[in-house]
Amino acid sequence: MSKYQVNQKGYYGPFGGAYIPEMLYPNVEELQKKYLSIIQEDNFQKEFNELLRDYVGRPSPLYYAKRLSKKYNANIFLKREDLNHTGAHKINNTIGQILLAERLGKKRIIAETGAGQHGVATATVCALKGLECVVYMGEIDIRRQAPNVARMKMMGAKVVAAQSGSKTLKDATNEALRDWINNPVDTHYIIGSVVGPHPYPDLVATFQSIISEETKKQLFEKTGNSLPDYVLACVGGGSNAAGMFYHFLDDEEVQLIAVEAAGHGVNSGESAATTALGNEGILHGSRSLLMQTKDGQVIEPYSISAGLDYPGIGPQHAWLFKSGRGKYVSVTDDEAMRAGLQLTQLEGIIPAIESSHALAHLEKMQVDKNTNIVVCLSGRGDKDLDNYMKYFGF
Template sequence: MKTFLADKDGFYGEFGGTFIPKALEPCIKELQDKYLEVLNDPSFKAEYDALLRDYVGRPSPLYFSEHLSKKANCKVYLKREDLNHTGAHKINNTIGQILLAKRLGKKKIIAETGAGQHGVATATVCALMNMECEIYMGKLDVERQHVNVQRMEMLGAKVHAATSGSMTLKDAVDEAIGAWAANPKDIYYLIGSTVGPHPYPDMVSRLQSVISEEIKKQLTQKEGRDYPDYLIACIGGGSNASGTVYHYVDDLRAGIIFAEAGGKGVETGQTAASIQAGKVGILHGFKTMVMFDENGEVKEPYSISAGLDYPGIGPLPAHLAAEKRATVLAITDDEALKAAFELTEKEGIIPALESAHALAVLDRVKFKPEDIVVVTLSGRGDKDIDTYLKEKNRFLKSE
């Protein structure tokens, strides 16, 4: 049977794979050889499930939104990943990878972060597991997300501000990979999204698939069936999106809509919409859709959202888009801000700017009254308060 998930070499159709320098081959090979064995080990699963339940607070609720349902003229549910410990979906993955790192005998964890949510989740679990932790974050993102930087430091992590390139997520990844290559024996690189060389995209998707696993059970209880008509999620690297669709990719009854960061508009060039504005290329050890400039260099992405300004996309969303299994919409900054202010005003929920891109899809797609739509609210908006307050005057209260 055809599947949209990864093959044994980590390819999703033409996307994915392993394209790395020689210095990283031993640690990547170790991961490729061990990750499935560890993830499928009953003792790992028992420890992982217990931490998700008792430490993270899973299952996260599937909340029926009366306001959004009335507005979109269908049934809209929000998968509330914002209610997890640390405020986002990121901790699902960090717990799993740190348990793996301990089983591999690693002494130190390094990670990259954009919006800071993955950095906070990594620092949190390192504190829990008594592991040394260093976080790489673009200097621009350090300034935009200073509250998350303070949280990481309070949790005991050392934060490195990446000053190369655009000083955002891509550059944080570059510097983290450099540190890993310098000491691969003791360091475990905990990638926060479904990006990087195989096995990271598949491993992170599996660890985040708790999201779609819960959606199936929760929809059965609420609607008497285990699938929605549409799943909606934002995509930057693609981890919350991959987790949202994991158990549905081969079930064609469930439509998939991804929201990528349109920035100021794809046509302006100030965008992070890599599926719509990119070409096939290699980025950070894997093949995907990448935004290049006129000189063939990786282009600096732009988004108001620090977690979505990545010049590429995970191989699973890239493959689903190429195969027309998923529809991808480029949501502009202003569309995301409008959706965020509306949810705050009408439902008392302040979403992360990343999640607001997914919410904005409801204004762009016409649904049927009988449709069941699940939108993954990937994170809460505390970290984005400065941006929201700065922009609020442009978005007066709706009448």
Template sequence: MKDDKRKETTGRKYNFVTPSVDGYYGDFGGSYIPEILHRCVEELRQSYRTIIDSQEFRTEYHALLRDYVGRPSPLYLARRMSEKYGCRLYLKREDLNHTGAHKINNTVGQILLARKMGKRRIIAETGAGQHGVATATVCALMGMECEIFMGKTDVERQHVNVERMKMLGATVHPVTTGNMTLSDACSAAIRDWCCHPQDTFYIVGSTMGPHPYPDIVARMQSIISEEIKQQLQEKEGRDYPDTLIACIGGGSNAAGTIYHYADDSRVRIILAEAGGEGIASGHTAATFHCGTPGILHGSRMLVMQNDDGQIEEAFSISAGLDYPGVGPMHCNMVAEGRTTVLAVNDDAAIRAGYELTRMEGIIPAIESAHAIAVLPKLQFRPGEVVVLTVSGRGDKDIETYLNNAPY
């Protein structure tokens, strides 16, 4: 939906990661929902901070992160890559989490929130399948009904993750509208939620959706930067890097990576979005480069759309970055000049994935490979401390890597 009206602001009187009372980050955010969902979204808005700030929640959440997820995830100094790029390159290894990606941090938190609110039926959207697997995992853990919406295109290219979800007891619904990818899965999940507003909790996988979801997801993922601070203090004698790098689609892993550094001017923030076949090709998911303000999936954000406000299809070799919007927190940070976003084309991401694999013995998810691919685009000072988040492991993408091998 096209939205040319901008929310009036009179200077930044907030920190970058905390929304206003009505859910805005500067000009972006809010809650644009059908009337049938108003009651359950309002119930969530009024209760989420009380629940997640409670000692009971925090104790159980952190115990599960430690004993079930396997946190803290390592911060690994990639020595060969460091030598190549002239910096001290640390990799935040979210790929080593249980289920193989950062998504589990969020689903553990949201399933506890859903249980506290008395919900028993869980729905979720997924693209690359990692959020779907993480949601199915925590539903199995808590004995809750789980239904996952996934675009038919992604069902086919992420077959292994689909089977993992089914094995965990989830029902997977292939979505056949649009280009049958992540955006269409989100729309299908919201339609289902409209039909079952009373007993259903929607575990949103990224920093998008109506308020308070962007804030909830960012808070659940903030464990990433919380650990980075502690680990850098141990390894470098200071708790901040010079540069942070992460890939970005909807924005969950990026939010977690930057959360505790968003207002720290000493830290340069670089994000890598999916350029697809090129930002001028018409086959891209580079929302920051090609998007304009609009309403999508309950939030005001940058959206890839035509002049009539119709959503344009996003294209990327990466199912997890194949989304025509981006979360409001990130939109505001770019608008304020806090974050630099670089578009990475499909072929560059594949090359970068192979580079990390052959230089460090780590096969990254193709999403994470987009972050690796920005390294040649940047200049580093000798000894500069760089932290790059490997958001997930590449097991799910092996066929895509092999079919597009650069060697």
């Protein structure tokens, strides 16, 4: 067992666990007891892999970005999760969790979403399987991610606005947890990131691990070496990064770089750079790092990216940061937007603003022409066109 993976008690080092109200114990305990045996069953794996291949469109390509590589004098490969059905990595997890929910006999699915990609992916698999779907989304995110809201509604999902707090991802998560408490018997909560009580961080990372599993094989085919020098991914809660890092965790020669959202600047008061600003605490059912006041009140995060403005990170990321296995950095809104436009104009690929944060860090790296870098392009930028247009005045 890797020292960077979850232990039998649900912890990554000092982080993780299940800090939940009593009414949620039956749900979470059922998951803890059954999830590993269910997802390891042959018929589960067969259906999961068939859907990933025939429905999602995997494997997603590992693309050598020739002009971007020339710009930075390195070999830059993009793991094209943006080419998945629904336009992001989120579908990998929702396919797995809907199959798990079916086997647990659940008839109703709830989810939270920020950028809307997880909401779309959840609505998609509910339509596929004919299950009721309710998605909680912050009121502000509903406004700035209107195309994804329309997609969810077309799929038959009910989209419920979270109107408390910052009216973004944290608040949508709070509302989804309340719903689960009130509907414990027939409802499964498909959490979209590597957050929440055990076993969710491990469950989501396991389903997303297909990203790095494919990457190793594809990089070997292209370079003769399955191990890059660097792996980059953006981090809010951290599911695309968890999947991108998963099969490299014990390859200590591979540098893992997670890029958080600095917003208007790490110390501007409008940021979501959790590892720079956060302290240990409990958020949404697990012990991790989170942005909080001295008396433990959650500080509202900010990012131009609706998928990164979360006030904490998943417990595995907290452990990778604390243990030194991962390097956690941040870039500002401005840096991310410029990087997104640059990729568009160099390679003809419009990235999600979340993914643009990872791309922006390339500017800050010391590399040479023999350096192999893999960047997780976690999502496509269709959903963000309005933001790009406003920012650049197109």
